[in-house]
Amino acid sequence: MRDLRRSFVLSASAVTAIAALAAVVTVRPALALDPDFATVEAQENAANSKSGPRTVPGRAIPVPGTVSPQLQSTIAAPYRIPAWDADPKSAAEWKDLITKLADAGIAARLEAREKLGVTMEPTVIGGVKAFILTPKEIRPENRNRLLVHVHGGGYVYNPGEAGTGEGTLMAAYGGYKVISIDYRMPPDFPYPAAMDDAMAVWREAVKMQNPRNMAIFGTSTGGGMTLAMILRAKTEGLPLPAAIAPGTPWSDLTETGDTYKTNEWLDNVLVSYNGYLHRAALLYANGHDLKDPQLSPIYGDFSGFPPAILTSGTRDLFLSLTVLTHRKLRRAGVEAELQVFEGMSHAQYNFDPFAPETKEAFTEIAHFFAKHLAQ
Amino acid sequence: MRDLRRSFVLSASAVTAIAALAAVVTVRPALALDPDFATVEAQENAANSKSGPRTVPGRAIPVPGTVSPQLQSTIAAPYRIPAWDADPKSAAEWKDLITKLADAGIAARLEAREKLGVTMEPTVIGGVKAFILTPKEIRPENRNRLLVHVHGGGYVYNPGEAGTGEGTLMAAYGGYKVISIDYRMPPDFPYPAAMDDAMAVWREAVKMQNPRNMAIFGTSTGGGMTLAMILRAKTEGLPLPAAIAPGTPWSDLTETGDTYKTNEWLDNVLVSYNGYLHRAALLYANGHDLKDPQLSPIYGDFSGFPPAILTSGTRDLFLSLTVLTHRKLRRAGVEAELQVFEGMSHAQYNFDPFAPETKEAFTEIAHFFAKHLAQ
Numbered sequence: 040m041r042d043l044r045r046s047f048v049l050s051a052s053a054v055t056a057i058a059a060l061a062a063v064v065t066v067r068p069a070l071a072l073d074p075d076f077a078t079v080e081a082q083e084n085a086a087n088s089k090s091g092p093r094t095v096p097g098r099a100i101p102v103p104g105t106v107s108p109q110l111q112s113t114i115a116a117p118y119r120i121p122a123w124d125a126d127p128k129s130a131a132e133w134k135d136l137i138t139k140l141a142d143a144g145i146a147a148r149l150e151a152r153e154k155l156g157v158t159m160e161p162t163v164i165g166g167v168k169a170f171i172l173t174p175k176e177i178r179p180e181n182r183n184r185l186l187v188h189v190h191g192g193g194y195v196y197n198p199g200e201a202g203t204g205e206g207t208l209m210a211a212y213g214g215y216k217v218i219s220i221d222y223r224m225p226p227d228f229p230y231p232a233a234m235d236d237a238m239a240v241w242r243e244a245v246k247m248q249n250p251r252n253m254a255i256f257g258t259s260t261g262g263g264m265t266l267a268m269i270l271r272a273k274t275e276g277l278p279l280p281a282a283i284a285p286g287t288p289w290s291d292l293t294e295t296g297d298t299y300k301t302n303e304w305l306d307n308v309l310v311s312y313n314g315y316l317h318r319a320a321l322l323y324a325n326g327h328d329l330k331d332p333q334l335s336p337i338y339g340d341f342s343g344f345p346p347a348i349l350t351s352g353t354r355d356l357f358l359s360l361t362v363l364t365h366r367k368l369r370r371a372g373v374e375a376e377l378q379v380f381e382g383m384s385h386a387q388y389n390f391d392p393f394a395p396e397t398k399e400a401f402t403e404i405a406h407f408f409a410k411h412l413a414q
Numbered sequence: 415m416r417d418l419r420r421s422f423v424l425s426a427s428a429v430t431a432i433a434a435l436a437a438v439v440t441v442r443p444a445l446a447l448d449p450d451f452a453t454v455e456a457q458e459n460a461a462n463s464k465s466g467p468r469t470v471p472g473r474a475i476p477v478p479g480t481v482s483p484q485l486q487s488t489i490a491a492p493y494r495i496p497a498w499d500a501d502p503k504s505a506a507e508w509k510d511l512i513t514k515l516a517d518a519g520i521a522a523r524l525e526a527r528e529k530l531g532v533t534m535e536p537t538v539i540g541g542v543k544a545f546i547l548t549p550k551e552i553r554p555e556n557r558n559r560l561l562v563h564v565h566g567g568g569y570v571y572n573p574g575e576a577g578t579g580e581g582t583l584m585a586a587y588g589g590y591k592v593i594s595i596d597y598r599m600p601p602d603f604p605y606p607a608a609m610d611d612a613m614a615v616w617r618e619a620v621k622m623q624n625p626r627n628m629a630i631f632g633t634s635t636g637g638g639m640t641l642a643m644i645l646r647a648k649t650e651g652l653p654l655p656a657a658i659a660p661g662t663p664w665s666d667l668t669e670t671g672d673t674y675k676t677n678e679w680l681d682n683v684l685v686s687y688n689g690y691l692h693r694a695a696l697l698y699a700n701g702h703d704l705k706d707p708q709l710s711p712i713y714g715d716f717s718g719f720p721p722a723i724l725t726s727g728t729r730d731l732f733l734s735l736t737v738l739t740h741r742k743l744r745r746a747g748v749e750a751e752l753q754v755f756e757g758m759s760h761a762q763y764n765f766d767p768f769a770p771e772t773k774e775a776f777t778e779i780a781h782f783f784a785k786h787l788a789q
Contacts, residue, residue: 076688080688080689084499087493092475093477094474094475095472095679095680096679097471098675098678099469100468101467102468103672105738106672118458118459296478296756297757300475303473304454304468304471305468305470314455359757366774370774377752379737379752379754381737382672399745403744
C-alpha cells in the first residue's frame with residue numbers, strides 16, 4: 040500500500056482550480072484536489088462500510104509543524120534500534136544490552152545536569168542505592184519539600200546514573216530536591232525486588248521529611264511503580280505522599296489498551312508491544328500473574344489515592360494506559376489531572392532536556408505539586 | 415499491504431510453544447509468535463531507519479475491549495457516509511443533505527429526552543431561535559444556574575432540534591437548565607451569522623441570570639464557537655461565564671495538528687479533513703481568512719479566559735486540536751482540565767446517550783461546572 044502515499048502531482052486544470060481557490064482563502068489545495076486522495080477514499084470507504092475492526096491504509100505521516108523545532112527532531116527520529124525490538128536470548132545478553140544502552144546515556148545525563156545546574160550525589164537509603172539530585176537553587180517554598188523519583192525503562196533499562204534523567208529535569212524545572220531510586224532489576228532481580236527497593240526507600244524517606252510535603256513521580260515503568268507504591272503503602276499502612284505524577288504509566292503489563300494498536304508503528308520509542316516490552320514484562324514478572332495489581336496497578340483499588348497528574352503524548356503507545364488510568368482515578372474520586380502533548384511518542388517529554396515542551400511538562404507537574412504539597 | 419493484516423493461523427510448533435508459555439503467564443501468544451509480525455517489523459524498521467516522516471503499515475485495528483459494549487458498537491460502526499465525505503455542488507444540494515441528516519436524527523433526540531426525562535421548549539432569545547432544555551429535576555444547587563449550549567456539526571449540520579442532543583445530555587446528567595442556540599448556518603448564512611446569533615443569545619442570557627452562575631459549552635464547532643464567544647465577549651466588554659467546556663473544539667479551521675494525519679481513516683466520524691470538513695470550512699468562512707481568531711480561536715489571546723474543561727478521545731481527528739487548545743489555555747494561566755476517553759473518535763461521548771462513558775463525560779463536566787459556578 041506504499042503506492043497510496045499521496046502524490047503531489049496535479050493536473051493542469053487542478054492547478055487552475057487551486058489558484059482560484061487560493062485567491063479567496065488560505066487552504067492547502069494539494070490535499071483537497073490530490074488525485075490520489077479519491078483512490079484512498081474509495082478504498083477505505085469500502086473497507087470500512089461494515090461494523091467491525093477499522094481498516095487504515097499504509098502511509099507516510101509528516102512531522103507536525105505544531106511543535107518546537109527540538110521536539111520536531113525527536114518526533115522525526117528513527118526507531119530506537121535495538122532498544123525497542125531487543126530480543127536477548129540469555130541473562131548475559133540482557134546484561135550486555137542494558138549496560139551498553141546505559142553507558143550510551145551517561146554523557147547526556149551529565150550535560151543536562153551541568154547546563155541545568157543540578158548536582159548529583161550517590162547515596163544509600165534503606166539499604167537501596169539512590170541518587171540525591173539538588174538544583175542550584177531550591178525554591179524557598181520547597182525548602183521542606185522532598186520528591187521521590189522512580190525511573191522508567193521497562194524494568195530492565197536505565198540502571199545507575201542512566202535512570203536519573205527525569206529526576207534531574209524535575210529538580211531543575213521544579214526547584215525541588217529529588218531522591219532518584221536506583222532499584223534492582225532483572226535479569227538478576229525480577230519482581231518483587233524493584234518494588235521492595237522502592238518501598239524501602241519510601242519507608243526511610245518519610246522519616247527524612249513530612250510525607251505531607253512529599254510527592255512520588257516517575258515515567259513509564261516509573262509511573263506504574265508509583266501507582267503500585269501507593270497501593271502497597273495503603274496495604275502496609277504507610278503514610279502516603281501528598282501528590283503523585285505517574286507519567287504515561289505502564290499500569291498494565293499485558294497488551295491492553297486501544298493505542299497499543301492505533302499508535303503501533305507510529306510511536307518511535309516503543310514502536311510495538313511485541314518488541315522488548317513484552318519480553319521485559321515476562322522477565323520481570325518471572326512467572327507472577329501479569330495482572331497482579333503490584334505488577335499492573337490498574338487492576339488495583341485507587342480509592343484514597345493522593346492527587347495525581349498524568350502526562351502523555353498523542354503518538355504515545357501508552358496513551359490508552361494513561362487515559363484509562365486517569366479515568367479510573369477520577370471514578371475513584373481522586374483529584375487527577377491529565378496533560379497530553381502534541382505529537383509526542385512514549386515518554387518524549389523526557390528526551391530533550393532543553394526542548395520548550397520538556398520545560399512545560401515539568402513546570403506543569405511542579406505547579407501541581409506546589410498546589411498539593413504542604414510546606 | 416492488506417496482506418500484512420495479522421493472520422492468527424499458527425504452526426503446530428507455535429501452538430506448543432504458546433501452550434508452554436500460557437502455563438506460566440497470561441499473555442496473548444498470537445501477537446508474540448505471529449509469523450507475520452517479523453515481516454512487518456523488518457519492513458517498518460527499514461522504512462523508519464532515518465530521520466523524517468513516519469511510515470506506518472496498512473492494517474486492521476480491532477475494536478478495543480477496554481470500553482463498554484455500547485461504546486464498542488459506536489467504535490465498530492462503519493464510516494458515516496455521506497456525512498463525512500459529502501461534496502455538495504450547490505446551495506440546494508447542501509440544504510438537501512443538511513435537511514436529510516437533521517431529519518434522520520430527530521427520533522434519537524426524542525428518545526433521549528423521553529428516557530432521560532428532559533423537556534424541550536422552542537423559544538426566541540435576542541431574536542435568535544433557541545431551545546430551553548429542562549431536566550425532570552433541577553438540582554437544588556443549580557436552581558440559579560444556567561448553561562448555554564452551542565451545538566456542533568461543522569457549521570452546516572444539525573439545525574433545529576437536531577442540534578439539541580448534547581444539551582439534553584448535559585441537562586439530564588448535570589441537572590442543569592440549558593439554553594441550546596439554534597444559530598443560523600450556511601449556505602444561506604455564512605460567517606459571521608453563527609457568531610452574531612450566539613453573541614445575541616449571550617447578551618440576553620446574562621440578563622436572565624448572573625453570569626457568575628453560568629457556563630457555555632459545546633462540542634466540535636460548538637467548542638470552537640464557545641472559545642470564539644469568549645474572545646468576542648472580551649473584546650466587546652461583555653461579562654464572561656464562570657466556566658466553559660469546549661469539547662474537542664474545532665479551534666482551527668485549517669488542517670493543522672498531528673492527529674489530522676495520525677488519526678486519519680481511524681476516526682470513523684470525521685475520517686479526514688479532506689471530506690466535508692474543509693468544504694464546510696470554506697462555505698462558512700465565505701472568503702474570510704480561516705485563521706482569523708473568530709473562525710479559528712486558537713490564534714486568539716486566551717488570557718483572562720474562565721476555567722475550562724476539554725474532552726476528546728484517543729481516536730479523535732481533533733485530539734491534537736483539543737490538546738493544543740488545552741496547552742495554550744494553560745500557558746495563558748487559565749485553569750484548564752483535560753479528559754480523553756479510550757477509543758473514542760470525534761465527539762463520540764455525544765453519540766449513545768445511554769453508554770456509561772457518555773454519562774461519565776457529562777458528569778465530569780457537570781462536576782467541573784459545580785466547582786466553578788456561583789449559586
